[in-house]
Amino acid sequence: MNNLRQQLSLKLETLLNKTALSITDQQKQQLVQLVLLLHKWNKAYNLTSVRDPAEMLVKHILDSIIVSPYLQGSRFIDVGTGPGLPGLPLAIINPDKHFVLLDSLGKRISFIRNALRELGLNNVTPVLSRVEEFKPDHQFDGVLSRAFASLKEMSRWCRHLPHREGFFYALKGQFQPLEAQELDKEFVISQVIRLEIPELIGERHLVLIRIEEEE
Ligand SMILES: C[S@@+](CC[C@H](N)C(=O)[O-])C[C@H]1O[C@@H](n2cnc3c(N)ncnc32)[C@H](O)[C@@H]1O
Structure with missing residues (x-):
């Protein structure tokens, strides 16, 4: 395990050197450590189809933290977070921001609770709930999602989560302009950012959506 830890540390360093992070x-x-935990619990908890820890560094860790420079505000929710993606890597590198990680599957939230203890993170609140039924005390600066639902479904199901100036941050492969046309009228795409992730084959985009309320 120590050997694997060293190999992963070296690879992470190489990957980070190819970014501005x-x-x-x-x-x-x-x-x-998060990759080692995902690797350890993957068989029992079926957390991700990516089995190789080095591949997890690219497809899960880099793919999550690459979003960090675009986050505006301090309170975020990651909906359909699964094993905490992108929320856990983002919480690790943003200790000054708070993240609610929400999923409807108990096993995934158990994994996140265990990971929080092992990683010593105190800026994350795990929530077991369907997103449509979750009633937060305060609305959020940002609603994150990755591999969760279409833009139309995600924006409808999560309408109650951002405050007036908040954004939805949807992390996607290809961006289809047709998806934008399908959004309900009050949702406006404010930015589509093409992300560069070292060693990742295929396109990645971050789509920022805001709510335009009628006067
Ligand atoms: C394909 S996984 C993506 C997980 C993670 N975001 C990632 O990128 O690896 C989708 C997750 O959404 C969760 N999910 C689906 N519908 C949901 C709902 N209505 N409310 C909360 N979670 C939901 C599932 O349990 C699953 O963990």
Whole structure:
């Protein structure tokens, strides 16, 4: 395991050098620890179809933290987070922001609770709920999602979650302009950002959506 930890640390360093992201040594160790936990619990909990830990670094860790420079505000919710993606890697590198990680599957939330203890993170609240039924005390600066639902479904189901100036941040492969046309009238796409992820084959996009309320 120590050998694997070293290999992953070296690979993470190489990947990060190809990005503009700057993170502390402790955060790098926590990201590697998260991959080791995903690898360890994957068989029992069926957390991800990616089995190879080195591939997890690219497809899960880099793919999550690459969003960090675009986040505006301090309170976020990651809906349909699964094993905490993109929320857990983002929480690791943004200790000053708070993340609610929500999923309707108990096993995935159990994994996240266990990971929080192992990683010593205190800026994350795991929530077991269907998103449509979740009633937060306060609305959020941002609603994150990755591999969750179409833009139309996600925006409808999560309409109650962002505050007036908040954004939806949808992390996707290809961006289809047709998906934008299908959105309900009050949802407006404010930005589509093409993301560059080292060693990842295929396109990645971050779609920012806001709600335009009628006067
Ligand atoms: C394909 S997984 C994606 C997980 C993670 N975001 C990722 O990128 O790896 C979709 C997740 O959404 C959750 N989910 C689906 N419908 C949901 C709902 N209505 N409310 C909350 N979670 C939901 C599922 O349990 C599953 O963990």
